[in-house]
Amino acid sequence: MLMTEEPEIRIFAIKTTAKQERAVVDSLYRAVLHDPSFKVLSVVSPDELKGYVLIEAAEPFARIAELIESVPSARVVVPGETKMEEIAHYLEPKPTVTGIDEGTIVELIAGPFKGEKAVVKRVDSNKEEITVELYESMVPIPITVRGDNVRVIDRGES
Structure with missing residues (x-):
């Protein structure tokens, strides 16, 4: 009886041209579609892993x-394999409110108040929402927005 051995799954790091990570992912996807003999399971470009x-x-x-070799902006495969334990932290989603605390000054980047500056009054990490009060408002009205709808301007650290 013939036993076929399951192929070993490996993880490799590919060095890319700066700020071309997404283009390399797209090109790799197209290359694998074009030549299905390549047994590629996944390709990722974590935001925190530049280049x-x-x-x-x-x-x-x-x-x-x-x-x-056929992928523009892909420079070289880093010698050796990467272990899942070494990259697992890149694959876990980070809450969008990480690094935002009460008193932080933010700019709203989406919604009806886009472009307005506001002060964070409350952070709800579970829902990934923050409650802010607009700077220019005559009457302080609390507004709750998603954490990814703001850009931090000043963390309020002195």
Whole structure:
């Protein structure tokens, strides 16, 4: 009886041109669609990992190096494999309200008050919402917005 061995899944880091990570991911996707002999499971570009793209594949190093030859802005495959434990923290979603505290000055970047500056009065990490009061308002009216609808201007640290 013939037993076929399951191929080993590896994770490689690919060095890219600065600020071209998303373009490299898109190009890798198209290259794998064009040549299905490449056994690529996933390609990710975490925001915190500037200049690199991670690729999960059932391929050896040489095949991944061959794959990126046709991808513009993909420079080189970093020698060696990456372990899941080393990249797991990049794959966990971060709450959008991380780093925003009461007293922080923010600018609203979406919604009817877009462009207005406001002071954070309350942070709800569970719902990923913050309650703010507009700076220019004559009467302080609390407004609750999603954490990704604001841009931090001043953290209020002295």
